Amino acid sequence: MNTVNLTVNDRLIQRDVEGRTHLADLLRDDLLLTGTHVGCEHGICGACTVLMDGRPVRSCITYAAACSDHRISTIESFDDEPLMARLRDAFSEEHALQCGYCTPGMLITARDIVIRYAGRQPAERTIREELSGNLCRCTGYAGIVKAVQKVLAAVTDEPALLPAAAAVVLPTIAAQDFDATSLEAPEAGRARGALKSEQSGARRRIESRFGLTHEPEAVWHLIRNDIKAVVACLPGARLENVGSDGEVTGVIEVRLGPILTRIDGQGGLEYDDVRRRGQVDGEGVDSRSASRATGSVEFVVGDGEDGTTDMQVALEFELTGALAQFSRGALVDDVVQVMLDQFRANLDRQLSGGEVAATAQLNPMRLFLSALARRLRRWFGGGR
Numbered sequence: 001m002n003t004v005n006l007t008v009n010d011r012l013i014q015r016d017v018e019g020r021t022h023l024a025d026l027l028r029d030d031l032l033l034t035g036t037h038v039g040c041e042h043g044i045c046g047a048c049t050v051l052m053d054g055r056p057v058r059s060c061i062t063y064a065a066a067c068s069d070h071r072i073s074t075i076e077s078f079d080d081e082p083l084m085a086r087l088r089d090a091f092s093e094e095h096a097l098q099c100g101y102c103t104p105g106m107l108i109t110a111r112d113i114v115i116r117y118a119g120r121q122p123a124e125r126t127i128r129e130e131l132s133g134n135l136c137r138c139t140g141y142a143g144i145v146k147a148v149q150k151v152l153a154a155v156t157d158e159p160a161l162l163p164a165a166a167a168v169v170l171p172t173i174a175a176q177d178f179d180a181t182s183l184e185a186p187e188a189g190r191a192r193g194a195l196k197s198e199q200s201g202a203r204r205r206i207e208s209r210f211g212l213t214h215e216p217e218a219v220w221h222l223i224r225n226d227i228k229a230v231v232a233c234l235p236g237a238r239l240e241n242v243g244s245d246g247e248v249t250g251v252i253e254v255r256l257g258p259i260l261t262r263i264d265g266q267g268g269l270e271y272d273d274v275r276r277r278g279q280v281d282g283e284g285v286d287s288r289s290a291s292r293a294t295g296s297v298e299f300v301v302g303d304g305e306d307g308t309t310d311m312q313v314a315l316e317f318e319l320t321g322a323l324a325q326f327s328r329g330a331l332v333d334d335v336v337q338v339m340l341d342q343f344r345a346n347l348d349r350q351l352s353g354g355e356v357a358a359t360a361q362l363n364p365m366r367l368f369l370s371a372l373a374r375r376l377r378r379w380f381g382g383g384r
């Protein structure tokens, strides 16, 4: 048991909680603040969104024990707030809800958007991207977007609607072009294994560097002579055909909690033997969700220390359709990191002449849980 002291809706609370108790459970089951809804319990749907120290967090993946000395605000705390009252009216006027299950989380996210973008007129696409962490299965998003636009316009005319302490900050993701040459000039001091990720509009670029215990020549030899075996080292990925002209077809399957994606794709593969680098550009379709993915993978096989390999990989992708909801955010980076960790281990095993069969047996739940565990370790300061 852990004793936590937290301020919930301006009331100081002390509770003994188990290490595994989620904030959502504490709020709903113990404090009876049932306005916080629980949908997926995987951090995906956003129904459980509350504010911690004024910032939106998922209460279903936030441990109560990690909230000691923090300030939590649930939907109930906004009953008398003018800004939230305006949002409630706008949701109602624009028919932005149907069953209402997603609405508490939507309202908290919408309030956060209005505060951060106050005084500006963000594009509809920007509002949709900001809302992409909150899923509504009833209404579609047109009414919700209109409600947010309406309240943004209202606060321009009536700035007093904004809460006094609201810090108006720029969005954290700046639109910028990616540097296509970044793989050749890695950022100095960036540690191996660390992930660097950037979002530009709907496009996400994730770069990683990691070491392999084998010599670069051996790694490059395998890539050039058995690319199918290399791709099979990535959990859930399979190259089905490699044409003599570099045309490739393949599949990647990933399951995140309740969501299974299977993207069948095709693309082109290019090598540069002198610089030991390669690139695959392609596109694919997930027919279950009618989503489309476009993207590329670049890789460079560099010299590491003592005859080892320093490998750099950059993924750049854009998802459209239903899957676009899951293409951004720290959890995506964590899942990619777990997949790359497994890829590195499998590639080392492959280069040693070991079995790679395990890579075909991607355990999706373990993948998801280990991504989650990595994030929790980071929150509790026990690892990267």
Ligand code: FES
Pocket: 037, 038, 039, 040, 041, 042, 043, 044, 045, 046, 047, 048, 049, 058, 059, 060, 061
């Ligand atoms: S219940 Fe927390 S994000 Fe879905």
Ligand code: FES
Pocket: 096, 097, 098, 099, 100, 101, 102, 103, 135, 136, 137, 138, 139
């Ligand atoms: S109104 Fe039903 S889930 Fe959004």
